Amino acid sequence: MTPIVKTALKRLGLGAITLLVVSVIISLFVALLPGDFAKAVLGQAATPETVAAFQREIGLDRSPVERYLEWIGGVVQGDFGQSYAGAGSLGGHRRDVADLIAPRLANTLILAGVTALVAVPLALALGLLAALHRNSIFDRAVNLITLTAISAPEFFLAYILMLFLAVRWPVFHALSSVSPDTSALEHLQRIALPALTLVLVIVAHMMRMTRAAIINLLASPYIEMARLKGLSPGRVITHHALANAWAPIANVIALNLAYLVVGVIVVEVVFAYPGIGQLMVDAVSKRDLPVVQGCALIFAATYILLNLGADIVAIVTNPRLLHPR
Amino acid sequence: MSELDRLTHLARAGGLSRRSFMEGAVALGLGVGAASALADRVLAQAPKQGGSARFGLAHGATTDALEPGNYVDTGTQVPFWGAMSNSLTEVDAKGNIVGDLAESFEPSDDPKQWVFKLRRGLTFHDGRDVTASDVVASFRHHMGPESKSAAKSLLETITDIKADDKETVIFTLSGPNADFPYTASDYHIPIMPTTEGGGVDWASGIRTGPFVLDSWEPGVRAKLTRNPNYHKEGMPYFDEVEFLSITDIAARVNALTTGEVHWIGRPDLKTLHLLSRNPNLTITEVTGYAHYVLPMNVTIPPFDNADVRLALKWAVDREDILKKVFLGHASPGNDNPIAPSIKFAIDPEPRHVYDPDKAKFHLQKAGLSSLKVDLSVADAAFNGAVDAAVLFQEHAKAAGIEINVIREPNDGYWDNVWLKKPWCASYWSGRPTVDWMMTTTYAAGAAWNETYWNNPRFNELLIAARGELDESKRAAMYAEMQQLVHDDGGVIVLVYNNIVEAHSKELGHGEIAPNWEADGLKIAERWWFV
Numbered sequence: 001m002t003p004i005v006k007t008a009l010k011r012l013g014l015g016a017i018t019l020l021v022v023s024v025i026i027s028l029f030v031a032l033l034p035g036d037f038a039k040a041v042l043g044q045a046a047t048p049e050t051v052a053a054f055q056r057e058i059g060l061d062r063s064p065v066e067r068y069l070e071w072i073g074g075v076v077q078g079d080f081g082q083s084y085a086g087a088g089s090l091g092g093h094r095r096d097v098a099d100l101i102a103p104r105l106a107n108t109l110i111l112a113g114v115t116a117l118v119a120v121p122l123a124l125a126l127g128l129l130a131a132l133h134r135n136s137i138f139d140r141a142v143n144l145i146t147l148t149a150i151s152a153p154e155f156f157l158a159y160i161l162m163l164f165l166a167v168r169w170p171v172f173h174a175l176s177s178v179s180p181d182t183s184a185l186e187h188l189q190r191i192a193l194p195a196l197t198l199v200l201v202i203v204a205h206m207m208r209m210t211r212a213a214i215i216n217l218l219a220s221p222y223i224e225m226a227r228l229k230g231l232s233p234g235r236v237i238t239h240h241a242l243a244n245a246w247a248p249i250a251n252v253i254a255l256n257l258a259y260l261v262v263g264v265i266v267v268e269v270v271f272a273y274p275g276i277g278q279l280m281v282d283a284v285s286k287r288d289l290p291v292v293q294g295c296a297l298i299f300a301a302t303y304i305l306l307n308l309g310a311d312i313v314a315i316v317t318n319p320r321l322l323h324p325r
Numbered sequence: 326m327s328e329l330d331r332l333t334h335l336a337r338a339g340g341l342s343r344r345s346f347m348e349g350a351v352a353l354g355l356g357v358g359a360a361s362a363l364a365d366r367v368l369a370q371a372p373k374q375g376g377s378a379r380f381g382l383a384h385g386a387t388t389d390a391l392e393p394g395n396y397v398d399t400g401t402q403v404p405f406w407g408a409m410s411n412s413l414t415e416v417d418a419k420g421n422i423v424g425d426l427a428e429s430f431e432p433s434d435d436p437k438q439w440v441f442k443l444r445r446g447l448t449f450h451d452g453r454d455v456t457a458s459d460v461v462a463s464f465r466h467h468m469g470p471e472s473k474s475a476a477k478s479l480l481e482t483i484t485d486i487k488a489d490d491k492e493t494v495i496f497t498l499s500g501p502n503a504d505f506p507y508t509a510s511d512y513h514i515p516i517m518p519t520t521e522g523g524g525v526d527w528a529s530g531i532r533t534g535p536f537v538l539d540s541w542e543p544g545v546r547a548k549l550t551r552n553p554n555y556h557k558e559g560m561p562y563f564d565e566v567e568f569l570s571i572t573d574i575a576a577r578v579n580a581l582t583t584g585e586v587h588w589i590g591r592p593d594l595k596t597l598h599l600l601s602r603n604p605n606l607t608i609t610e611v612t613g614y615a616h617y618v619l620p621m622n623v624t625i626p627p628f629d630n631a632d633v634r635l636a637l638k639w640a641v642d643r644e645d646i647l648k649k650v651f652l653g654h655a656s657p658g659n660d661n662p663i664a665p666s667i668k669f670a671i672d673p674e675p676r677h678v679y680d681p682d683k684a685k686f687h688l689q690k691a692g693l694s695s696l697k698v699d700l701s702v703a704d705a706a707f708n709g710a711v712d713a714a715v716l717f718q719e720h721a722k723a724a725g726i727e728i729n730v731i732r733e734p735n736d737g738y739w740d741n742v743w744l745k746k747p748w749c750a751s752y753w754s755g756r757p758t759v760d761w762m763m764t765t766t767y768a769a770g771a772a773w774n775e776t777y778w779n780n781p782r783f784n785e786l787l788i789a790a791r792g793e794l795d796e797s798k799r800a801a802m803y804a805e806m807q808q809l810v811h812d813d814g815g816v817i818v819l820v821y822n823n824i825v826e827a828h829s830k831e832l833g834h835g836e837i838a839p840n841w842e843a844d845g846l847k848i849a850e851r852w853w854f855v
Contacts, residue, residue, distance in 0.1 A: 038473075039740055053473045085388035085543070100387065103542075159575055166583055174579040175586075177569055179542060272571045272580075274545045279387050282544060286388040 003323070008312060015304040022300040023075070023293070027068045030289050036060055037084040037287040058084045058094075071293065081290040083283075097294040101276065103180060105298065108275040111191050112260035115198040120253060123203045127210025128237060134215060146204035158197045158270040165193060176271040194271045198264060202256040209252040213245035247314035254310035262299040372833060372853030377565040380848065381577045381589040385570025387544035392527050393513050394467055394474025399590055399842050402512050404547040404568040408849035410515030410532040411556075413441055413460065414506045416757050416845060418836040420668050422506045426455065426516055426533060426556070430506050435792060439505050443492045448554055449518050450537045457488030462519040464496075466527070476513035478772060501792030503799070504758045512846060535561035535850040544570055549849070562853035581606065581827055588828040588852075590842055594652045597825070605830055611839045612656050613824040614664045614755025617707045619700065619717075620775040623815040625747040627698065631813055632691035637698075638817055639687065640721040642679035647820050649716060650709040654825050658818030660811045662753065662762055665821070666839045669759045669803040673811035684724035697727045698748060705738035706750035713819060714750065744775055751775055757840050759803045763787055767810055776815030783809045831855060 038054030055061050074081050080097035126146070130139045149157065166174035172192045182190065217223060218241060226240045265277030276295060283291035315321040385400030393410070396402045406412075415425040424430065427441045447455035464486050467474035485497040498505065515532055517525040530538035535557070536549035547568045551561060569586060571577040574593045581589045582603060592600055592608070601608050621628040621637070628634060643657040656665070660677050663670040688696060702714040711732055718728040733742045733749075742749050756762040765771060768787055769779040783806055790802040810816065824842050828834075833855040838845030844852065 033736075039737075049470070050473045050475070050477055053471055057473070083388070085390055162576075162579055167579060170583060173585065174583040175569070175571065175576065177546060177571075177585075179540070179546060269573045270576050272545075272569065272573065272576050274542065278544070282386040282388055286386060288388050291387075 004312065004315060007315060008308065011308050011311065015301075015308060018304055019297065019300055020072075023072055023297060024068070026293050026296045027064065027071070030287075030292055031064045033284075033287060037289070039287075071290065075297070080294045083291050084288045085286070085291075097290045100279065100291060101294055101298065104274060104276040104279045107178065107273065108261060108264070108277070110187065111194060111198070111264070111273065111275060112257065114188070114191060115195045115202070115260055116257055118195065119199045119202050119256075120206065122199070123206035124210055124249070126203070127207040128214060128242075130207065130211045131214035131218065132233060132237060139211075142207070146207055149200040150204035154197060154201055154264075154266045155270050157200055158194070158267055161193055161197055162270075165196075174271075176273040178274065191271075191273065194264075194267045194273055197267055198260060202259065206249070206252050206256055210245070210249050213248045214241050217241045217244055243317065246317040250310040250313035250317075251307075254306040258303050258306045261302045372562045373855065374562055374853075375564050376562075376854040377567070378563045378588070378832070378849070378852070378854070379567045379569060379586040380843075381569050381571045381580050381586040382843075383572065383574075383577065383589075383591040385544045385568075385572065389543045391530055391541075393515050393517070394472070394476060396512055397475070399846070400544075400570055402841070402846045403843045403848065404541075404549065404566075405530070405538075406512040406515055407534075407843065407846035408536040408549050408566055408568075409530060409534040409538055410517075411534050412511065412514050412516065413509040415510050415847070416507070416838065416840045418838040418845070420666060420757065420840065422510060422757075425510070426460075427509070430509075432503065432505070432794070435501050436503050436505070436794060437498050437501050437792075439496045439498070440489075441494045441496070441509070443494070444556055445492070447533060447556055449533055450531045450552060451518075452554075453518055454491075455516060455518075455533055456491050457494045459519050459525075460494045460516055461486045461488050462523060462525045463516045464514060465523075466517070466525045467514065474513060476511055479508060479511060479513070500788065502760070503791055503794055504760045507758045507761060510757070512841070536563075536566055539565075546570070557850075561850045563849065566849045578827075581829065584829070587832050588826065588848065590826050592825060592827045594654050594825065597652075597654075600827060606827055607830055608825065608827045609834075609837055610654065610823050610825050611837050612664065612666055612821055613839050613842075614667060614757065615822045615824075616658055616662060616664060616753055616755060617655075617710070617713070617819045617822065618658075618662070618751050618753065618775075619714075619748065619817040619819065620751050621815040621817070622747045622775075622777050624777045627691075627693075627696065628747060628815060630691045632687040633693070633696065634815055635812075636684045636687035636691065636696065636724065636726065637721070638677045639680045640684035640724040640726050641717045641817060641819070642720040643677075643819055644679070645720065646713045646716050650712045651820055651822065654823045655820035656823070658820050660814065660816060660818050661807045662766065662810065662816060662818055663759050663803075663807055664755055664839075667755075667757065667759065667762075669800050671804045671807050673808045677811070679720060681720075681723035684721075684726065688725065695725045695727065697729065699729045699731055699746075700748050700750075701731045701733050701742050701746040702750040703733040703735050703738045703742065705735035706743070707752040710750040744773075754841075759806070760787070760791055763806060763810075767814065767816075778810075778813075778815050780809055780813060 036055065037058060037060065038051040059067065071081055080101070082094040083097050083100055085095060126142050130142050133139050162174050165171050173190050176190045176194055178187050178190050214237065223236060223240055226236045264275065265281055267273070268275040268278045276298070280292060280295035283295065380403070382399050382403060384398035389401050391405060393406065396406060411425045413425060413427040414422050414430065417423050426443055426447060428444045430439055430441045432439050441460070443455060443457065443460070449455060464480065464483065467476040468480050468483065482499045482502060483496055484499050487495050489495050496505065517527050518531055520526045533556070535552055535555045537552050539548040539550050541547045549566050551564050555561065569580070571580055574591070577589045578592055578596070578600060580586045597608065600606060621634060623629055623634070638660055647653065647655050647657055659672060661671070661673055665672065688694070700714050700717070702710045704710050714730045718730050721728050743751055753766065756765060764787065766773050766775060767778055767783065768774065769784050786802045786806050790799050793799045793802065824839065826843070831854055832852055834844065834852045
């Protein structure tokens with residue numbers, strides 16, 4: 001077994017333990033939320049009897065520990081349980097949490113994927129160019145634009161883009177409402193504006209980190225050496241500097257990708273895009289605990305896996321870490 | 326429906342030529358000129374069949390369900406009741422009760438018993454006949470100890486329902502209720518097919534309405550197609566309707582301006598003047614039944630003193646709140662929970678307006694020189710509740726009343742604040758009859774009696790009016806009851822809200838019903854493409 005596989009497996013094991021701890025914390029905190037599903041759904045119309053009837057049906061009359069153990073037991077076997085939604089007089093119409101999450105997660109991953117495909121290469125290229133032409137007009141312009149974009153709140157960027165690209169000049173759709181039978185091409189057209197918004201939000205972070213990492217390395221003696229050897233600036237950057245800059249860049253990319261999966265609720269709401277963020281917010285406001293817990297676990301797993309990926313990239317690109325003594 | 330309304334309806338549905346319409350109208354006593362003008366107007370608005378309409382709803386969550394006892398907002402009410410289902414009766418645009426699935430409804434003399442006769446030839450979407458036993462099961466679905474329905478308390482007065490024959494249902498009530506047909510129009514009580522074992526099948530979405538459920542993603546969209554066997558002649562007009570949940574207000578307005586949807590509910594009032602400049606759009610506004618209130622618990626000092634309550638009623642500038650919080654899209658309340666468009670509504674005298682001197686006078690009468698009270702509010706009660714309370718605080722200063730505005734958390738507001746704190750903010754979507762509203766909120770012992778008011782004369786009148794079939798006597802009783810709430814009750818009615826909606830000029834419609842949003846929730850059935 002190579003050291004890298006060993007490390008990965010060890011980290012995966014640690015990740016599983018982290019997930020377990022996270023699941024306990026989530027259950028603890030949702031139990032602390034005031035109100036419950038029955039009261040949230042019935043609102044002003046909640047009378048004590050209807051609330052009690054609801055609670056009996058969805059098992060809220062049992063102790064939190066009992067409910068947690070049953071839930072985590074199911075999750076280990078791949079069963080995320082049933083949503084409280086749809087609880088009514090006839091049994092058997094509650095929806096499976098997995099069925100609720102799956103299409104939403106797919107939508108979120110599509111949006112995150114498209115955004116990442118545009119944003120990551122763009123950020124890397126801009127960062128490299130900015131580092132190469134440090135303090136030039138280009139460098140300053142790129143910094144100014146990306147920093148302005150990241151400083152504006154997401155919803156504001158979204159509204160500005162919508163105003164110009166959907167209302168004034170109707171190039172894109174103002175609404176991203178997609179359904180499972182939307183064709184792939186239409187899906188892409190519909191998510192153009194939210195993807196563009198997210199690109200603007202995340203490019204600055206990655207671009208700045210790339211630029212800083214490269215500039216930092218450009219001052220090192222071995223780069224000086226490479227230059228003195230007479231190598232072209234492009235080769236110095238791609239072969240000598242970038243090879244050592246991957247670790248911090250991979251970390252910041254992982255962080256931004258995780259954000260694309262777990263933190264885009266505002267953009268989802270503004271464009272009415274049925275992603276997982278909106279599902280979770282709906283679930284929290286209605287106290288639909290199985291769905292909240294399912295979403296939170298997925299979010300935690302996303303963070304753990306992406307960080308693991310970043311660490312592996314860091315190890316692979318750094319021989320000192322690859323062959324620890 | 327008057328004879329002229331019937332003619333108009335027929336002409337619009339295309340079942341009547343211009344000539345026969347005019348003949349009919351002249352026969353009803355209209356002059357030829359008037360009949361001709363009316364014919365022009367009616368036929369110009371004649372609905373066309375066809376088209377696929379998309380509606381942007383302000384509500385909708387992934388937790389929504391097809392179960393009618395849980396229809397909590399327009400996200401479920403408009404698609405699953407208005408478009409997909411029918412109740413026994415419905416409220417028309419003028420506030421009258423008319424038969425929907427029921428052809429007729431007759432009370433016994435007291436009226437403790439109501440006999441509903443179903444229309445002939447009614448079918449569900451899957452072709453099964455609608456029978457009296459379906460009606461019985463659909464009502465029973467909301468009743469009984471195991472019911473989780475929001476309509477449970479509404480139907481508590483029913484002691485027995487039975488199917489007399491295939492088309493006749495007999496309701497027996499615990500007390501007389503002349504308004505029972507209104508109860509039967511509630512959106513929680515659509516008629517659904519029975520299942521073996523005596524329950525109802527709510528989960529399949531098979532109902533009787535103008536549209537058949539095609540696909541539904543909770544919290545995202547619902548798509549329905551025209552029911553070719555609908556019982557209303559010529560209706561519905563659209564071939565297909567789609568409801569999108571667009572909860573973000575700016576996204577909703579943009580969806581309308583870019584043509585993604587043809588109609589939206591609850592446009593942004595702050596930018597309404599800009600929206601109204603768009604030549605392709607029309608904004609509709611009707612005064613609804615809904616009202617925003619500040620209920621005081623009359624069993625807790627100082628609110629147990631009627632003069633303190635009156636002082637507070639005179640110390641608030643409703644016009645100011647209307648202008649600043651509701652941006653003019655409301656009408657001022659007069660401490661009467663019955664909105665002006667409801668049958669038997671009165672405007673009690675003296676009109677409660679902002680008058681610090683009168684407020685001071687009532688304070689003195691209560692033996693107080695100044696007053697300090699807590700007002701617990703959160704925007705969960707209604708949007709703008711906190712702003713309204715702060716304005717009230719300023720208005721009341723002139724009358725020597727110090728209001729301490731306590732900002733409560735939105736989360737759990739209906740659990741922890743409403744009905745618990747002595748003075749708070751609350752919201753009522755309104756009820757179509759005086760009796761219904763008063764029974765829900767102002768009768769002694771009602772579960773939602775938010776003012777804990779117990780006025781013997783009021784309670785006596787409430788029971789008496791239910792059994793009174795003489796309309797003028799009932800009107801007098803209801804007038805006295807409204808006056809009592811206005812003079813003695815614990816509620817400050819700030820404003821009645823307007824139902825503001827916007828739609829593309831491609832859509833046509835008749836008179837818009839004020840009972841609920843979206844043309845009485847029945848926009849899919851009642852509207853058409855011009």
